[in-house]
Amino acid sequence: MKKLPIAMAGALVISLGTMGTAQAxxxxxxxxxxxxxxxxxxxxxxxxxxxxxTFFDIALSNSGDLFGVTGGITGGLYSIDxxxxxxxxxxxxxxxxxxxxxxxxxxxxxxxDNSFYTIDTSSGAASLVAKIPNFISSGDIAFDxxxxxxxxxxxxxxxxxxxxxxxxxxxxxxxxxxxGFSDIYGLLFENGTLFGYTGDQQQITIDPTTGxxxxxxxxxxxxxxxxxxxxxxxSTTVPSATVPEPMSVLSLLAVGAFGAGVLSKGKRS
Numbered sequence: 429m430k431k432l433p434i435a436m437a438g439a440l441v442i443s444l445g446t447m448g449t450a451q452a453x454x455x456x457x458x459x460x461x462x463x464x465x466x467x468x469x470x471x472x473x474x475x476x477x478x479x480x481x482t483f484f485d486i487a488l489s490n491s492g493d494l495f496g497v498t499g500g501i502t503g504g505l506y507s508i509d510x511x512x513x514x515x516x517x518x519x520x521x522x523x524x525x526x527x528x529x530x531x532x533x534x535x536x537x538x539x540x541d542n543s544f545y546t547i548d549t550s551s552g553a554a555s556l557v558a559k560i561p562n563f564i565s566s567g568d569i570a571f572d573x574x575x576x577x578x579x580x581x582x583x584x585x586x587x588x589x590x591x592x593x594x595x596x597x598x599x600x601x602x603x604x605x606x607x608g609f610s611d612i613y614g615l616l617f618e619n620g621t622l623f624g625y626t627g628d629q630q631q632i633t634i635d636p637t638t639g640x641x642x643x644x645x646x647x648x649x650x651x652x653x654x655x656x657x658x659x660x661x662x663s664t665t666v667p668s669a670t671v672p673e674p675m676s677v678l679s680l681l682a683v684g685a686f687g688a689g690v691l692s693k694g695k696r697s
Contacts, residue, residue: 483506581615
């Protein structure tokens, strides 16, 4: 067993005690079966795999597990390895879904056509929550923890622009406004910003109060259309770093000294 001298041990205790929460990654899926990480500050997409199953949408649970859904009436729910992009089927959905995200209480919700569902993560079975008037799912939903609701993109009647909707957990929905971009298949919150991703590899920011979208940058590094998005943080705010009180650090140092001076170690098929 490796051991550290007390001076190094004290420094390590302080370092560990003041270390904040590590930055998590957001993810995208593509039309040719890639799953990878997206850097929202640069627009750089880093695929985890060359090609595989095409997921119409993906979602991160509150515990950090990644899930995806395939399209069509025979589509299924899959678990996805965040390090390799490899997936394993959980079960059939029984319905068409192209939008997916988790609520604050870690329940998986989805949307497809004009319908809003909950999904059993152990079996894949979808259960209808509500039919939404004037709504046709374009390709994603993103949870807004501040208001305990989802944002969703809907196809417009004339195809000129997608529309932003808010959807309560009981399926009650409100049309917010035109986004000004079409084919928004990916939607995620990161650091309090609502990002949208279009089929032709554009990253946009969306005003959740008006629905208006603004071009941010083109996504680079991937191949094919952008299909799904999963936010690093389920909430609209970034988890704050946890820093112990000064007395806590002193207590930890005292314990280290007492221990003999060592520390052991949207989309459509």
